[in-house]
Amino acid sequence: VQLQASGGGLVQTGGSLRLSCAAAGRTFNNYRAVAWFRQAPGKEREFVAAMTRSGSTPYADSVKGRFAISRDNAKNTHYLQMNSLKPEDTAVYYCAASETIIMSALRSERAYKHWGQGTLVTVSS
Numbered sequence: 001v002q003l004q005a006s007g008g009g010l011v012q013t014g015g016s017l018r019l020s021c022a023a024a025g026r027t028f029n030n031y032r033a034v035a036w037f038r039q040a041p042g043k044e045r046e047f048v049a050a051m052t053r054s055g056s057t058p059y060a061d062s063v064k065g066r067f068a069i070s071r072d073n074a075k076n077t078h079y080l081q082m083n084s085l086k087p088e089d090t091a092v093y094y095c096a097a098s099e100t101i102i103m104s105a106l107r108s109e110r111a112y113k114h115w116g117q118g119t120l121v122t123v124s125s
């Protein structure tokens with residue numbers, strides 16, 4: 001399966017972007033969870049948000065209330081709506097998916113087998 005992340009770009013502080021994650025070769029219904037991670041320059045990759053097949057949506061504290069993860073089953077696409085963006089949100093954003101993840105590991109990048117190529121989000125101050 002291939003995951004394709006898109007939608008990144010340059011936005012001013014307070015602006016919004018919507019990232020997309022499309023799956024080729026398999027439907028997202030086959031995955032127990034789909035998640036977004038990000039990696040800022042010089043930092044480790046960190047968890048942003050996830051959506052389980054049943055619809056649970058945990059978020060990192062740093063984005064709670066500003067970001068929203070969703071899915072469109074008809075388009076086989078997951079989305080990350082990012083509002084009220086801050087300069088500290090600048091990072092490469094990755095989508096990831098797992099068929100076998102357990103709920104306690106949703107925030108762990110090691111639990112995800114499939115990864116997209118990343119899309120760059122830059123928030124200017």
